[in-house]
Amino acid sequence: MTPLYIQAFGGVDDRGLHSVAGTRPWDAGQAGPDEVRRDQVLDKQYPAFGKLSLPDRLAFAASSIALTPGGTAPLAACGMCLASEYGSFSTDLRYQESIAAGFPSPAIFSSTLPSSAISDVAIYFGIKGPNRVLCGPDAIVDIFACASRLIAHEKCTSVLVIALSAMEAQDRQSAIARRPVAMSNSAWAFLLSGIGNDTLRISIAAEPGDASAAAKADDVSLYSLARLFMQGAEGEIPLTIPQYRGKIILTKET
Amino acid sequence: MEMPVILEQSEIICGLGALAETVTDLIDGASAIAPGPWFDVPVAVVPFPDARFRELDACAHRLLSAVDLSDVRPERTALIYCAAKGDISAVEQPAKACSTPAASPDLWAQAKAVEKTAGKQFGRTIAVSTACASGALGVEIAHELLTDGEIDHALLFGFDPLSRFVVSGFFALGALSRAGARPFDAARDGLTPGDGAAIALLSRRTAYAGDIVIAGAGSSNDANHRTGPSRDGSGLHAAARAALRNARMTPKEVGAVKCHGTGTLYNDAMEAKALTLLLDDRYPPCASFKGALGHTSGGGALLEIIIGAECLRRHTLPPTAGFEAAGIDEPLPICAHSRPIKQPAMLCLSAGFGGVNAAVVLREFA
Numbered sequence: 294m295t296p297l298y299i300q301a302f303g304g305v306d307d308r309g310l311h312s313v314a315g316t317r318p319w320d321a322g323q324a325g326p327d328e329v330r331r332d333q334v335l336d337k338q339y340p341a342f343g344k345l346s347l348p349d350r351l352a353f354a355a356s357s358i359a360l361t362p363g364g365t366a367p368l369a370a371c372g373m374c375l376a377s378e379y380g381s382f383s384t385d386l387r388y389q390e391s392i393a394a395g396f397p398s399p400a401i402f403s404s405t406l407p408s409s410a411i412s413d414v415a416i417y418f419g420i421k422g423p424n425r426v427l428c429g430p431d432a433i434v435d436i437f438a439c440a441s442r443l444i445a446h447e448k449c450t451s452v453l454v455i456a457l458s459a460m461e462a463q464d465r466q467s468a469i470a471r472r473p474v475a476m477s478n479s480a481w482a483f484l485l486s487g488i489g490n491d492t493l494r495i496s497i498a499a500e501p502g503d504a505s506a507a508a509k510a511d512d513v514s515l516y517s518l519a520r521l522f523m524q525g526a527e528g529e530i531p532l533t534i535p536q537y538r539g540k541i542i543l544t545k546e547t
Numbered sequence: 548m549e550m551p552v553i554l555e556q557s558e559i560i561c562g563l564g565a566l567a568e569t570v571t572d573l574i575d576g577a578s579a580i581a582p583g584p585w586f587d588v589p590v591a592v593v594p595f596p597d598a599r600f601r602e603l604d605a606c607a608h609r610l611l612s613a614v615d616l617s618d619v620r621p622e623r624t625a626l627i628y629c630a631a632k633g634d635i636s637a638v639e640q641p642a643k644a645c646s647t648p649a650a651s652p653d654l655w656a657q658a659k660a661v662e663k664t665a666g667k668q669f670g671r672t673i674a675v676s677t678a679c680a681s682g683a684l685g686v687e688i689a690h691e692l693l694t695d696g697e698i699d700h701a702l703l704f705g706f707d708p709l710s711r712f713v714v715s716g717f718f719a720l721g722a723l724s725r726a727g728a729r730p731f732d733a734a735r736d737g738l739t740p741g742d743g744a745a746i747a748l749l750s751r752r753t754a755y756a757g758d759i760v761i762a763g764a765g766s767s768n769d770a771n772h773r774t775g776p777s778r779d780g781s782g783l784h785a786a787a788r789a790a791l792r793n794a795r796m797t798p799k800e801v802g803a804v805k806c807h808g809t810g811t812l813y814n815d816a817m818e819a820k821a822l823t824l825l826l827d828d829r830y831p832p833c834a835s836f837k838g839a840l841g842h843t844s845g846g847g848a849l850l851e852i853i854i855g856a857e858c859l860r861r862h863t864l865p866p867t868a869g870f871e872a873a874g875i876d877e878p879l880p881i882c883a884h885s886r887p888i889k890q891p892a893m894l895c896l897s898a899g900f901g902g903v904n905a906a907v908v909l910r911e912f913a
Contacts, residue, residue, distance in 0.1 A: 373768065380676060385638045385652050385712075392715055402716030403774045403900060406631055407654070407676040412901040415770040421785065423766040424903050425684065428674040429655025435673055442691045448765065448789060469637045469651055 294438060294496055295445035297452075298489040298546075303358025304519050305329055305351055306479035311519050312358045326478050327462070329354045335361060341413055344400070346384045348377065348459040351480035352410035353417070356455060359482040360418050371484075372422035372449040373411050374440045376432035376456045380407035382470070383461040410457055422449040433515075437497050437541075444487035451486040456515055481515040493522055494544045518543070550751050551912070552693045552761040555700075557747040557853040558613035560600050561840050562593035565613075569840075570857045573865035574885050578839040580727040580739055580868075586711040590723040593741030593841030594709060600744060601708035603634040603657055607664040610704070610746040616665065619748070623699040625671040625692055628658030629685035630705065631678050631845030631899070635712045661704050670698065678899025679807075679842070680766070681705070682745070682849025686907050687764035690793075693751040705745040705846030713844070714740050720774065728810030728842070729869030730835035731819070731881045738809040741841020745850035754912040759856040762796060762892065762910040765789025769902030776814050776898060780821030783807075783904045787825050787894060790906035798826050801908075802890030803864045805855040806881075807898045808835020809842055810869070818896065819875035832886040833879055838868030848897040852907055855895045859911050862888045 304311035305326040309318040310333055317333075319325055329350065331342040334357040345353060352375065360368070384404045391398040403409065408426040415421070425439040433456050440452040459478045464470070485495065495518075514530060521528045521543050530541040562579030563569040583590045600606045634657055636643070637650040651657065654674040662672055675685045682705040689701035707713075717723050717740060724737035754760055767789065769782035776782070791798060806818055822833065836851055843850050858864055866882045873881065891911035898904045 369770075377676075380652075380654055382652060385632075385635065388716065389638045389712065392711065397715040397719040399716070399719040399721075402719055405712075405716065406678050406900055408678050408899070408901040408903060409773065411768070412773045415768045415902055416772070419770050421768050421770045421782065423687075423789065424677055424768050424901075425688065426675065426677045428653070428676050429658070429672075432655070432674070435671070439688065442695065445695070446691055446793065448793070467641075469641055470653070 681845030683905035705849030733874030743843025763794025
């Protein structure tokens, strides 16, 4: 795997809003990431924010935290890789409801694609490089590998990797979900480059595992990864997801 | 000597049938567009000859039976499932889905269902979903994995059948033609949705004369609009340039272009601009298959690449069904009749919602 170095990150989960500056808890009365507001992640108006579906809004929020502070490299040639654990599951159900009501909604339909979660990130930040969008509980491992290959094949020099786990609460018990569903939503965005600059190198040591021994979908703790990065600390995070066994490793390189 | 990525085996199911008959019919100028209404929507579509193939299980059985996997080591193989929506029947009919264990709107679960039908446990199972460019992005991922030696084979499976869900959505967006898509034509008025499914086995090995090589692939984002293409074609141009750079080829080496060519006003105008930027004043013949096969969505990007490869083998580019009078500003040589492919390389273009663009370069090894 070609070395990847973390340049910036952002995240939203039950604990709050995560940035290089630390974790900011949700406001009193704010019920976690599902209620994230534009002013908490972006210092400019962006009218489209309020119209985004839940997965799209969370991906946009995490990316905004990662990219807004400035100081990041120009993004036009940056790649973007999304791991979407549940794809557009909730948006699909909302669109189907609009069909059943006799008024198929074009606005909802345009969000019934897993890749819709990168649309507004690309538009707002002007990210025009290559894209990858993978779905499923193990997509997070493959998406870091995709980012590494994009850089190794000289298709771009930096990649925004987004890990998204988002499903509306009312859909978590749906009989057609077919697999364990995380009880809360989260989105993480890591801006990675192929050149280290006094930052931490991220690598994944993973081997194919036994798919029948699928563990909980949230076993890859990107929160742990974010905490290590915030602390500037080296460390390893165990990885146990359906197809892989291994670990995410953060290494200091000077 | 560097070993290229070869398209070993492939098969499709689309409105005109399987691969061999589809390409023959396309070259003969056939179209499978069927007048509407469909799903209570007053538009034409291109349906499968047999509607049973809209079920993933039946489709996977049919397509997997067409490829020989006996020499494939599963642990060194990636199954790459490519779909925009794939099988959405579980969302449309949840009660029926609950009695069908494999039915799920979850694309990863659909990929695992294909793996189960194949009767093998592959080293990796990847579900790619980048709207209507999914199949092309799947080929790009496979090309990278094979080139890096991470796998020996990639089994690509593209699947996007027609559904009320998809047809009503495009209709609500005002994107559909009532009578049928006419890519690049002056009278074009929208796209025609189509059933589509495809399978391809890619390997990295020494090439022999006549092999179709995946020479390179590239992608980009317009960063412009959620559902519409960029008006200046710069995004698709960037993807095509990236693919040619990856293939270590120049635009002058392209012998034919398989256009995305949806038949919408804006897509075709954008694509003509992108190709003019890329090709300068040397245009190889260009064609879209969507006037005959419809827009087969994310899985269809793979389907069209496979058809493109077969056209390259036959050294013939089919006509663009529905194209009569040019409706674009650029002098793009859209085929109204079959044309010979004089240089053994084809540029295959795809684009999708979210501003995603993808390009794949095919080359016949001489």
